[in-house]
């Protein structure tokens with residue numbers, strides 16, 4: 089075999105465009121927000137068409153709400169994917185924590201009587 | 217810090233790890249606020265950031281031709297295609313940010329060479345036919361890689377990939393149609409297409425990465441379901457898809473060993489010369505320095521715009537406050 093020098097330690101196939109050099113080290117950065125004066129983060133919600141709810145599609149950075157809307161249009165609706173956009177400062181969102189998942193959703197867990205299938209109705213009763 | 221590990225802590229660690237692993241085993245997605253092993257988080261940040269950088273740097277080879285596109289129609293298409301690649305970069309930076317890294321920080325790491333991008337974008341585009349061939353072969357290879365990633369175990373990445381894959385089909389088709397048009401043209405145009413294909417075929421195959429036996433990270437990535445097929449599987453799939461497309465177009469690939477193998481049901485292809493690719497990977501490629509330099513100047517030349525926008529937003533906010 090006269091195969092060329094083994095490339096395995098110089099690159100890897102990771103992500104969508106394949107072969108990426110590995111180099112001596114590929115740091116991933118510290119998982120902290122950089123303190124520099126950068127544009128704040130906005131979460132973007134798009135209503136796909138009339139009659140549907142707004143759905144979260146991703147985030148972007150912008151100096152203010154108006155710019156966030158413009159950027160959201162350019163990034164998330166280049167092909168008529170939306171008829172309405174909401175942008176929300178990411179810091180304004182309060183989310184449930186996955187750690188308390190079980191306890192947090194427990195109140196609905198044991199209330200099977202909230203579901204229509206809980207009730208038995210004879211087959212000869214129509215339209216129910 | 218207390219050095220003695222309490223038994224309850226060990227149990228708790230075991231429980232969250234079990235939960236993480238069973239989520240993946242059940243083909244459920246890992247979401248940003250879930251507990252995940254530090255190595256998984258780091259791997260995902262690296263993978264998504266590299267992918268984002270590749271989309272952003274990937275605008276340059278084709279962007280080279282926007283001002284010289286031969287017609288308004290081709291110019292509008294090329295602009296839309298390159299704008300899509302910017303959008304892909306944005307989707308991916310957004311996905312990476314859910315893991316707690318800042319977009320500005322990733323840009324800094326790209327510019328300073330600490331984070332990488334796909335080596336395919338370090339090849340030059342000296343011919344207009346390269347616009348078509350990149351759409352057909354390079355975006356085609358990206359599609360092969362990306363379709364399985366729509367099922368990546370990391371939710372935000374998988375969702376970004378779904379959006380991207382929808383748009384990639386336009387990229388590949390506009391490139392192929394451009395080449396079909398040139399192939400119906402003059403002999404010189406047909407030669408341009410063939411010459412471009414000759415330059416891009418092997419680098420496209422190398423996009424799938426080292427052969428499986430030299431790809432030590434694959435096993436862990438497969439276990440985490442952030443990689444769904446091995447490098448060689450994807451490469452073979454790509455070859456099988458591309459050969460009939462080349463025949464329909466009327467071009468050949470520069471590989472004398474490329475032929476149908478009835479026994480395997482696949483096309484055999486020749487030995488890949490990794491030496492050239494290694495040169496490009498290690499920074500010796502024709503365009504490495506130029507690509508990063510261009511990205512750096514775009515970032516630095518835009519700094520005043522970012523600052524002005526912040527100043528304007530602050531002023532507007534202050535005004536609204538006094539008015540209220």
Ligand SMILES: [Fe+2]
Pocket residue numbers: 271300301304380
């Ligand atoms: Fe892309």
Ligand SMILES: [Fe+2]
Pocket residue numbers: 301355358384387
């Ligand atoms: Fe593309």
